Amino acid sequence: MKSKFIGLTLLFFFIGYYSYSQNKRVNDNYTMINSIYLTAGGIYSDFQDTKFSDLRYSGIGGQLETGFDNYKKAKHYQNVKLSFEYSKEIANSLEISKTTVLDYNLSYKYLWGINNLFFLGAKADILGFNMRSNPNMGNNNLASIMSNHLYVSAMYINENIINEDWCLSINSDLSLISLQDEVPSFGVAYSNGMVENGEVSFDSHDSQLPSYTTGSFHGIWDNFRFFIDFNMEYKKRFVFSYSWQMRRYSSVDNYPATIGVHALKVRFNIANWSK
Amino acid sequence: MKPNPEKTNEEVFDEYAKLVKEKFAMLKLKGVDIDHLRDSIGATINEDMSDSELFSKLTIITQRLKDGHSTLTGDTVFYYDFTVGQPVAYDHDMLFNNYLDPAIESGYVTEYKDAQGRPDYFVGYLPLNPDVAYLRFPSWILDITDDGIEDVFKKISNYKGLIIDLRDNGGGDPVLATKFAKYLTDDEVYMGYERFKTGPAEEDTSVSKLFLKPATSDYRFVNKPIMILTDIWCFSATTTFMYSVYPLPNIKFIGYKTGGGAGSVASGILSNGWLWDLSVSEFVDYEGNHWDNGHWPDIEQLIDENNPQVDEVLERAYREIEPLLK
Numbered sequence: 001m002k003s004k005f006i007g008l009t010l011l012f013f014f015i016g017y018y019s020y021s022q023n024k025r026v027n028d029n030y031t032m033i034n035s036i037y038l039t040a041g042g043i044y045s046d047f048q049d050t051k052f053s054d055l056r057y058s059g060i061g062g063q064l065e066t067g068f069d070n071y072k073k074a075k076h077y078q079n080v081k082l083s084f085e086y087s088k089e090i091a092n093s094l095e096i097s098k099t100t101v102l103d104y105n106l107s108y109k110y111l112w113g114i115n116n117l118f119f120l121g122a123k124a125d126i127l128g129f130n131m132r133s134n135p136n137m138g139n140n141n142l143a144s145i146m147s148n149h150l151y152v153s154a155m156y157i158n159e160n161i162i163n164e165d166w167c168l169s170i171n172s173d174l175s176l177i178s179l180q181d182e183v184p185s186f187g188v189a190y191s192n193g194m195v196e197n198g199e200v201s202f203d204s205h206d207s208q209l210p211s212y213t214t215g216s217f218h219g220i221w222d223n224f225r226f227f228i229d230f231n232m233e234y235k236k237r238f239v240f241s242y243s244w245q246m247r248r249y250s251s252v253d254n255y256p257a258t259i260g261v262h263a264l265k266v267r268f269n270i271a272n273w274s275k
Numbered sequence: 276m277k278p279n280p281e282k283t284n285e286e287v288f289d290e291y292a293k294l295v296k297e298k299f300a301m302l303k304l305k306g307v308d309i310d311h312l313r314d315s316i317g318a319t320i321n322e323d324m325s326d327s328e329l330f331s332k333l334t335i336i337t338q339r340l341k342d343g344h345s346t347l348t349g350d351t352v353f354y355y356d357f358t359v360g361q362p363v364a365y366d367h368d369m370l371f372n373n374y375l376d377p378a379i380e381s382g383y384v385t386e387y388k389d390a391q392g393r394p395d396y397f398v399g400y401l402p403l404n405p406d407v408a409y410l411r412f413p414s415w416i417l418d419i420t421d422d423g424i425e426d427v428f429k430k431i432s433n434y435k436g437l438i439i440d441l442r443d444n445g446g447g448d449p450v451l452a453t454k455f456a457k458y459l460t461d462d463e464v465y466m467g468y469e470r471f472k473t474g475p476a477e478e479d480t481s482v483s484k485l486f487l488k489p490a491t492s493d494y495r496f497v498n499k500p501i502m503i504l505t506d507i508w509c510f511s512a513t514t515t516f517m518y519s520v521y522p523l524p525n526i527k528f529i530g531y532k533t534g535g536g537a538g539s540v541a542s543g544i545l546s547n548g549w550l551w552d553l554s555v556s557e558f559v560d561y562e563g564n565h566w567d568n569g570h571w572p573d574i575e576q577l578i579d580e581n582n583p584q585v586d587e588v589l590e591r592a593y594r595e596i597e598p599l600l601k
Contacts, residue, residue, distance in 0.1 A: 046276065052543045053290075054280045092279050094548040138542030138552055186479070187298045187472045187541040187555030195471045200483035202453040202515060252474050258276045 032072045033236075033274045039065035041241070041265025045087045045101060047132070049257040051186055052140075053091075057099055061087025063263050074113040077121075077155060082106045085261065089132075099134040109173075111155055119155040123173045124148070130259070139189045146210040147180035149225055167233040175225035175247075181215035182251060183208060192251050223249040231267075239267035280546040284329045287547045288320045289313075291333050291347075294551060295340070297475035300538055301557045304565055305341050312336050326350070330549070340553075342567065343510055344540045348550040357507065357534045357569070362577050364506035364531035365442035369578065369586050374401050375411075384409060389418035398427050400434065403593045406600060408434035408496075412455070415447030415512040421454070428458045428494040435600040437496055438592050440504045442530060446511025456519035457490035461497045464522045467560035469539070485558075487519045500599035501526045502592040505572050510534035518558060518566050528572035529595065530588045537566035 040062070047057040067081035085103040105128050111121030125148040132143040151173035161168040185192035190207040193214025194200050200207050229243035243263045250256045280286055292313035296302075302309055316332055324332070326349065334353040337345055346354040375384055375397060384399035395418050397411035408431035419427075431437060464487045473481045489495060503517065505528050514537045520526050538554035545551060558566050576591045 048276045050277065053546065054277045055544065055546055056276055056279045091544070092282070092546060092548070094544065096548050096550065097544055136550065137544070138550065139540045140542045184541065185471070186474055187300075187553070188539045189541065190471075190539070195483070196473060196481055198481050198483045200469060200471065201485060202449045202519075203488060205450050255475075260276075 031274045032070065033272065035069040035071075035236075035269045036271045037065075037067055037069065037239075037267050037269045039063070039067075039083075039239075039241070039265050039267040041263050043085055043087055043261050043263045045085075045089060045262075046260040047089060047099075047101070047258070049143075049255075051184075051252055051255040051257065055091035055094075055097065057089035057091040057097065059087050059089035059099075059101075061085060061101065063265060065265070065267075072113075073159070074116045076113060077109075077111040077119050077157075079109045080107070081109075096136045097134065098136075099132050101130070101132050103130045104128070109153055111153060117156055117158060119157070121153050123151040123153045125150075140184055142189070142208075143182070143184060144210050145180065145182040146212060146215065147178055147182075147223075148212070149175040149178040149223075151175050151225075151227075161232075165235050167236075169231045169233070171227070171229050171231070173225075173227040174220070175223065176220055178218045178223045178225070178249075179212060179215045180218055180223060180249065181210035181212065183210050186252050186255075218249065223247070225249075236272055237269050239265075239269070241265040241267060282547045284320050284322050284324050285317075287329065287545055287549075288317055288333060290545055291551065292317065292336065294543070295336055295553065298472055298541060298555050299340060299342075299345065299553050300470065300472045300480070300555050301340075301342065301567055302477070304557060304567060305339075307339050309336070312339060326547075333549075342538070342554050343534055343536050344538060344552060344554045346550075346552045357510075361507040362531060363580060364504075364577050364588050365508065366578055366580065366583070366586070367443065369583050370440075370589065373584055374403075374586060374589065384411075387419075395419070396427075397440075398430055401438075401589075401593075403590065404436075404597060406434060407436040407438055407593065407596055409438050409440065411440040412444055414444055415449070415452045415516070417447070417451060419451075424454055424458070425492055425494065428490075428492065428496055431496060432494045434499075436500045436502075436596045438502045438504065438589070438596065440589070441509050441513050441516065442504050442506040442588070443508045444510075444513040445508055445534075446513055446515075446536060449512040449515040452512045452516035453487070453519055454490070456487055456516050458492060458495050459497065459501065459520050459526070460487055460489050460523055461495060463488050465561050466519055466522060467558060467562075467564075469556050469558050471539070471556040485519075487522075497525070499525065499601075500596050502596050503528050504588055504592055505530040505533050505570075506588075507531055507534050507569070511536035514558075514566055514570070517570060518560050521570075522561055527574060527595065528570070529574040529576055529592050530572050531575065531577060532569040532571045533566075535567045535569040 063085045065083040070078045083105045087101045089099045091097040106126040109123035111119035128147045130145040153173045155171045157169040159167045181193045185195040225247040227245045231241045233239045246260045248258045296309045330349045337347045343357045387395045389395045466485045468482045468484045537558035539556040541555045542552045576588045578587045
C-alpha cells in the first residue's frame, strides 16, 4: 500500500513536471534549451580481430544512455553522455565462440554554431572501456580495450523538418587521435602496452588489464573510429534514432580489429527547461 | 571486415599452421621447422578426410612443439605429454600415509581446505625434524588471501629451515606463486627475462626483465636453508615460482627434473570451432638457461616404488638440510 502511494505520488509529480517543462521550453533565437534524457534501444554488433582469427562475430543486444544536452540555436550545442552496451555474439554458428560484450563510454561534446543548421566542434571520451568475455577461451577468456578518443564532430539540425513538432538532427564524430591499450596483445593475454614496453611482471594482476598509463597514442590511420546518428525528435520529448559506429584499429601491422554497431533507439527527455 | 573463413580441411590446417608459425615463441628452442611441417603435412590434407583424420594431422604439429602448454581441443584434447617415460619422484599415497596423515604423532601439519572442502595446502612440520618447517602446495590455485599468505609465513617464522614440497604441482596462477616467492628474499633479485611474441615474424618479440621483489612483511623466511622438492609434474606456475627463487643462494632443489612450461599461454578458436593453446613467450634465466624443457634439480633423487613406507625424496631433503641448520 505504501509503495503504491509512493509510486502514484511520483507519477503525479512526473506528469506535473512534464507539463511545466514543456511550457517552459520556448525555442527562439535567444533561448537556451537544456534536456536531461534517457535512451534505450537494441543493437546489432559485429567484431573481428585478425590477430587471432578471421572469424566474424556478430550478435544482438541492448543499449542504455543517459545524458544532458545544452543547446542554443545557431550558437552552441553541448552534451555529456554516459552509455552502456551489452550484447551476445557468436561466430560461424559455433556455440563455443559465444561471447558476451560490454561497452561503457562517457563523453563530452561541444559544438559551435556555423549557422541555424550546422554546428562544428569536438567530442572527447572521458572514459571508454570495451570488454569481451568467452569462458571457453582459456587464458584469453577476457579481452578488453581501454580507449579515449578526441573527435572532430559535426551536427546538422532542422527544427522544422515536417512541422514544428518534428526536429531532425544528424550527428557525426570522427576520431582524430586516441590513447589506447588493449588485452590481449599479439598473443598473450597481457596489456599490449606492457608487453611492447617490456613491463610485464608477475607482481600483481595489473599486466592482465589495459591501462591508460601503458597505452599508446594513435592517429586516424591506425585507430579509425566513426559515429553517425540520425534523430527525429517529436514534440521536444521523444527522439527516435538510428546510429552506426565503426572502429578499426591495429596494434600489429596488417592485423586490424574491427567493431561495428548498429542501433535503433528511443530517447525520452526526462526534463526540459530553457532560459 | 574480412569474410568468415571457410571450414574446409585445407583452410583449417593452414589456419593452424599459420597460428603456430606466428605465435609460438619457441620454434627455435624446440627445433621445429614449421614451414617444412606445413608443406609436408599440408600435402596430405584433402576434403575427403573426416574430422578425426584432420584432427590427427593437426596434432602432428602440436606434438612436435614438445610443449605441455600447447594443446588442441576438438572432440578430444590433445597435448604433448612430457611425463611419458620419466622416472618417479613422488607418490601421493606414500606421502600422505606415512607423513601427512593426522593420525601420525610427533608431527603437526595443518591441512587447509578450499571452499569446497578439498585439500588446498599444508603448513607445519613433520616428525623427521621438528626444527624444519614443511609447506606443501599441490597447486597454485589456492583459496588464500594476502593475509593468509602472511599467516603461513608467520606460523613458520621461528623454524630453522624450510622444506617446500612442490611435487605434482602442475601450476595455476603465476602471480600467486610469485607472492609466495617474495617471502623468501630480503633484496630485489633479477631472475631473468620473458621474451614475448609481438608480431608474426620470428624477430617480432619484446623482452620483459623480471625481478623478485621482497614482500612487505616482518615474516620473510630468509638467511635460512630451504629445500624445494620437485618432480616431472612441476609445471607452468610452479616453474615461475622456481625460477623466481633460483637466484637465492640459500635455496636448493631436490628430486627430479621439472616439466617446464615456462612460457605464457594464449588461446583461441579455429574456424571450425577447435580450441588451440600455444605458448607465446619463453623464459630465460639470469644465467641464460631456458626453463621450458624442464629444470634439473641441484640434488637428483627418485623414490623407490617398491618401498611404499619411505619417501626417499622427502627424507633426502631432511638429510641434506640438517647439517645446514643453525
